[in-house]
Amino acid sequence: MNLIFLLLSTRQFLSKDQIREAIADYRADGDVAFNRKFERDKEELRELGIPVETGTHSQFGDEPGYRIPRESAELPELDLTPEESAVIGLATQVWEHAGLAGQSSAALLKLKAAGVDVDTSAVRMAEPRLSAEEPAFDAMWEAVTGRSEVQFAYAKAGEPSTTRRVQPWGILSWRGRWYMGGFDLDREAPRLFRLSRVEGEVRTVGARGGYEIPEDVTMQDLARSLFPPEPVGEAVLHVQRDRAVALRRSAVSVTRLDDRTDEVVVRYASPWQVAAEAASYGPDVVVHSPPEARQLTATLLRSALDAATLDPAS
Amino acid sequence: MSASARQVQRMLALVPYLQAQQGIPVDRVAQEFGVAPKVIRKDLMQLMFTGVGEYHGELIDVDLTALEEDGVVHLRDADFMTRPLRVTAREGAALIVALRTLRAAADAEQAAIIDGALAKLEHAVGGSVSAPVDVHVEPLDPQVRDAVSRSLAESRRLRIEYATASRDELTTRDVDPRRTFTQEGRLYLEAWCLRAEDLRFFRLDRMASAEVLDVPVDDHGVDPVDLRDGFFAGGDTGPSAVLDLDPTARWIVEYYGAEVLDDSADVWRVRLHGGDESWLRRLALRNAGSVRVVEPAALRAQVADHARSALRAYDGPVATDEEL
Numbered sequence: 001m002n003l004i005f006l007l008l009s010t011r012q013f014l015s016k017d018q019i020r021e022a023i024a025d026y027r028a029d030g031d032v033a034f035n036r037k038f039e040r041d042k043e044e045l046r047e048l049g050i051p052v053e054t055g056t057h058s059q060f061g062d063e064p065g066y067r068i069p070r071e072s073a074e075l076p077e078l079d080l081t082p083e084e085s086a087v088i089g090l091a092t093q094v095w096e097h098a099g100l101a102g103q104s105s106a107a108l109l110k111l112k113a114a115g116v117d118v119d120t121s122a123v124r125m126a127e128p129r130l131s132a133e134e135p136a137f138d139a140m141w142e143a144v145t146g147r148s149e150v151q152f153a154y155a156k157a158g159e160p161s162t163t164r165r166v167q168p169w170g171i172l173s174w175r176g177r178w179y180m181g182g183f184d185l186d187r188e189a190p191r192l193f194r195l196s197r198v199e200g201e202v203r204t205v206g207a208r209g210g211y212e213i214p215e216d217v218t219m220q221d222l223a224r225s226l227f228p229p230e231p232v233g234e235a236v237l238h239v240q241r242d243r244a245v246a247l248r249r250s251a252v253s254v255t256r257l258d259d260r261t262d263e264v265v266v267r268y269a270s271p272w273q274v275a276a277e278a279a280s281y282g283p284d285v286v287v288h289s290p291p292e293a294r295q296l297t298a299t300l301l302r303s304a305l306d307a308a309t310l311d312p313a314s
Numbered sequence: 315m316s317a318s319a320r321q322v323q324r325m326l327a328l329v330p331y332l333q334a335q336q337g338i339p340v341d342r343v344a345q346e347f348g349v350a351p352k353v354i355r356k357d358l359m360q361l362m363f364t365g366v367g368e369y370h371g372e373l374i375d376v377d378l379t380a381l382e383e384d385g386v387v388h389l390r391d392a393d394f395m396t397r398p399l400r401v402t403a404r405e406g407a408a409l410i411v412a413l414r415t416l417r418a419a420a421d422a423e424q425a426a427i428i429d430g431a432l433a434k435l436e437h438a439v440g441g442s443v444s445a446p447v448d449v450h451v452e453p454l455d456p457q458v459r460d461a462v463s464r465s466l467a468e469s470r471r472l473r474i475e476y477a478t479a480s481r482d483e484l485t486t487r488d489v490d491p492r493r494t495f496t497q498e499g500r501l502y503l504e505a506w507c508l509r510a511e512d513l514r515f516f517r518l519d520r521m522a523s524a525e526v527l528d529v530p531v532d533d534h535g536v537d538p539v540d541l542r543d544g545f546f547a548g549g550d551t552g553p554s555a556v557l558d559l560d561p562t563a564r565w566i567v568e569y570y571g572a573e574v575l576d577d578s579a580d581v582w583r584v585r586l587h588g589g590d591e592s593w594l595r596r597l598a599l600r601n602a603g604s605v606r607v608v609e610p611a612a613l614r615a616q617v618a619d620h621a622r623s624a625l626r627a628y629d630g631p632v633a634t635d636e637e638l
Contacts, residue, residue, distance in 0.1 A: 004326070280600035282623065308607060
């Protein structure tokens with residue numbers, strides 16, 4: 001603390017000797033102990049994110065001097081509106097991950113110390129929660145924010161694990177799961193990895209800032225495989241009245257056919273998708289077109305019937 | 315972060331905070347900083363040994379009489395630090411990703427506020443913030459989302475058409491909204507359901523429509539549910555089924571958290587806990603060919619019945635143009 005206050009209050013660079021002279025705790029130590037303590041404290045300042053500037057002053061000769069430049073160390077004025085302060089307050093409740101919850105509360109304390117009045121009731125909105133239970137998360141978060149190359153063992157479901165070397169470009173949370181997208185150095189292509197499939201330790205093998213993230217890459221592009229594919233056409237289904245609620249909600253049109261049946265038109269990306277969805281509703285949904293989806297549905301239903309009537313013990 | 319680093323961080327924020335709020339009760343400080351009052355008292359005692367030098371006027375001074383007698387804090391001789399330190403790149407990244415998460419669940423008006431906060435925050439962070447982190451929340455019907463946030467803001471009752479998770483039916487319910495939250499990337503409404511006469515969670519993407527009624531909400535005298543207790547973790551209750559999975563259906567194990575009973579052969583035998591029987595039946599029909607029900611026999615019979623009666627529609631000739 002004293003080192004921070006001393007370096008913050010000085011305009012001129014202070015030499016190591018001047019610092020030692022000013023702080024009782026350092027003065028009491030011998031040379032070796034002082035040097036060790038001084039290095040440790042400087043490291044602690046770096047970890048707290050406090051910038052220590054080194055420079056020389058003619059009167060020390062070649063010896064380096066130290067100071068904390070006030071303008072870059074102090075929090076600038078933010079001029080947050082009450083609503084903006086409120087959303088920042090809500091944001092500090094988002095993380096359920098202990099480390100990141102701690103980081104965001106530390107930021108909030110600084111804002112409060114700058115006189116920001118945080119009244120979260122000024123805005124009523126959804127309270128999302130973000131957790132990260134994957135053991136690989138912390139190392140991957142560090143790698144992504146620091147741009148360092150990593151190496152880890154990765155196993156797809158039901159397959160043995162392989163070692164992957166990757167330059168992480170970003171991470172993505174989708175349906176409560178975390179994914180890392182980056183450049184796979186062995187496959188020489190962008191790849192997406194699910195963090196829950198990373199086995200064991202994630203080793204950082206490259207220096208911080210060791211590569212550039214291509215500007216035209218977004219995580220949304222990399223993660224395309226997670227999202228539903230683009231529709232290729234429209235399927236016509238005959239649906240029992242009041243049934244298949246979810247299908248009706250995504251329908252392009254719903255037309256009454258007779259007392260019991262509606263014609264429901266939906267967009268589809270593949271005939272397989274139509275068939276699987278229709279089959280899941282059993283007799284409530286009948287596929288009329290496209291013909292290949294109609295045929296696939298019948299095939300699915302037939303194999304369901306065969307499997308369910310077969311004695312499972314045989 | 316170590317306890318001592320946390321203490322240093324807190325003390326560095328306390329110095330400018332207390333100077334701006336001279337005479338603030340120590341209990342209030344503790345509340346704002348999220349620690350016990352005795353922690354703040356200890357911090358204050360330690361602060362008195364710090365300063366820019368060792369002489370009177372160079373060390374931070376706390377008015378001990380006021381602290382002991384009135385429980386309020388007066389801080390002097392700390393003008394060398396009147397502003398807090400900058401938000402660090404790490405703190406900034408955590409907060410920015412949290413704000414993006416809020417934004418993903420926000421309506422247009424709220425999103426504009428969040429964008430303003432994000433821009434100002436990025437300016438306040440030392441160095442450049444590198445946070446290549448995306449949080450995806452399922453897109454929603456804007457009409458539903460706006461009605462839900464309006465009913466919360468105005469404390470008015472909401473009428474929703476709701477598709478239940480597994481039973482394939484649409485029900486109309488009047489609910490008294492309490493709050494919204496997201497879980498696993500999906501937005502939920504916690505509300506008192508007048509039909510069930512109990513607190514319920516509703517997924518916003520399952521609301522076919524939502525209408526704000528001209529009725530104020532009732533309190534119903536219930537405590538909010540603490541989601542940290544893992545409300546959604548109770549997946550092991552309700553019916554379950556034993557299934558055989560072909561290699562192409564192994565994703566089910568990871569996706570639904572099925573319990574693997576036997577993976578010594580190509581076909582895996584697993585136990586899957588489902589919301590109810592109709593959900594399990596639909597899963598078996600959807601994945602027919604790669605998923606087979608082993609037990610219970612009643613579920614197998616249901617799958618057979620549904621498949622048999624569905625097939626009747628396909629046994630005849632393929633529909634002609636006139637029929638479409």
